[in-house]
Amino acid sequence: MPGVGNDVVDLKDPENIGKSRDDRFLGRVFMVSERERIARAPFPDTLLWSLWAAKEAAYKAVSCADPAVCSIPRRYRVVLDAEEATRRIGRRTGRVITPRGELFLEVAVSEEWVHALAAGTEEALQRLCRRVKRLEGGKGAVNPSAFVRGALLREIARRLDCSVGDLSVIKKPDGLGAPRVLFRGELLAAEVSLSHDGRFAAFAFDPITLIPAVKAG
Amino acid sequence: MSVEQITQKVIDILRGYVKDTTLLEKATPETHILKDLKVNSARLVDIIIKCEDVFGTSIDDDEADRIATIGDAVLLIQQKAA
Numbered sequence: 001m002p003g004v005g006n007d008v009v010d011l012k013d014p015e016n017i018g019k020s021r022d023d024r025f026l027g028r029v030f031m032v033s034e035r036e037r038i039a040r041a042p043f044p045d046t047l048l049w050s051l052w053a054a055k056e057a058a059y060k061a062v063s064c065a066d067p068a069v070c071s072i073p074r075r076y077r078v079v080l081d082a083e084e085a086t087r088r089i090g091r092r093t094g095r096v097i098t099p100r101g102e103l104f105l106e107v108a109v110s111e112e113w114v115h116a117l118a119a120g121t122e123e124a125l126q127r128l129c130r131r132v133k134r135l136e137g138g139k140g141a142v143n144p145s146a147f148v149r150g151a152l153l154r155e156i157a158r159r160l161d162c163s164v165g166d167l168s169v170i171k172k173p174d175g176l177g178a179p180r181v182l183f184r185g186e187l188l189a190a191e192v193s194l195s196h197d198g199r200f201a202a203f204a205f206d207p208i209t210l211i212p213a214v215k216a217g
Numbered sequence: 218m219s220v221e222q223i224t225q226k227v228i229d230i231l232r233g234y235v236k237d238t239t240l241l242e243k244a245t246p247e248t249h250i251l252k253d254l255k256v257n258s259a260r261l262v263d264i265i266i267k268c269e270d271v272f273g274t275s276i277d278d279d280e281a282d283r284i285a286t287i288g289d290a291v292l293l294i295q296q297k298a299a
Contacts, residue, residue, distance in 0.1 A: 015260070024266050025259075028281075056258060071258075072278040145255075197257060 002120040003064025003191040007056035010198025020044035053116035058096035064178040148201035246288025
């Protein structure tokens with residue numbers, strides 16, 4: 001069963017601007033049909049990073065259950081609503097066809113960032129708690145990994161009506177698989193997804209999984 | 218080209234993409250490019266393209282998918298040069 005994946009891209013990061021003109025990058029990452037859509041798009045960089053974030057979110061979701069699944073972007077086909085994909089700002093839905101099956105997708109686009117979410121069912125996708133946060137102090141002023149973990153734990157603490165100190169984020173020693181959360185030393189069922197890029201950090205998790213892992217089976 | 222020469226060239230390439238270059242001072246073959254050097258996935262694509270240019274080789278999708286550490290990149294390039 002796939003977990004939850006999310007990915008944020010800072011559209012104003014200098015390394016991300018103009019990437020739609022980088023033919024070799026496009027060739028490595030996108031299928032021919034995706035490249036054609038990017039080339040025709042009124043805002044090609046925005047569509048490029050929307051598709052990229054969708055592939056990344058889907059990879060994170062499927063790698064929760066199968067850390068060995070391939071991460072080759074071209075093997076994750078993104079299907080966005082055709083009409084919606086022509087808009088610069090807004091929320092788009094779609095699917096990602098992954099090496100481990102099809103996932104449901106939502107991509108939110110603002111003037112400054114793209115944020116993609118992927119989950120195994122439409123219901124799970126709609127339930128997801130998702131946040132995009134601007135790094136306090138700006139890019140380089142804070143450790144983005146620590147910042148996004150802190151933001152996630154504050155949100156979970158609010159929902160569980162506990163102290164942030166009761167919670168911690170753990171990862172397997174090999175760094176593979178989704179991060180998990182301990183509540184007073186007990187593993188929660190929730191698989192969380194963390195992301196950061198440039199000036200932004202983002203997280204997502206399914207709120208109904210904020211229960212002890214042993215009870216969830 | 219020796220393993221040491223390939224390793225040095227790979228580290229030189231990484232220097233252009235790693236924000237905190239002090240992380241490269243302690244780099245070993247086991248250093249994970251994404252997790253230890255804090256390189257994001259999009260930049261890893263750029264690094265693979267740069268490796269193709271610098272070493273005059275082509276790296277296909279499946280080969281690229283196996284590159285997680287500096288040692289993985291060095292080994293792949295060494296094998297392709299053999």
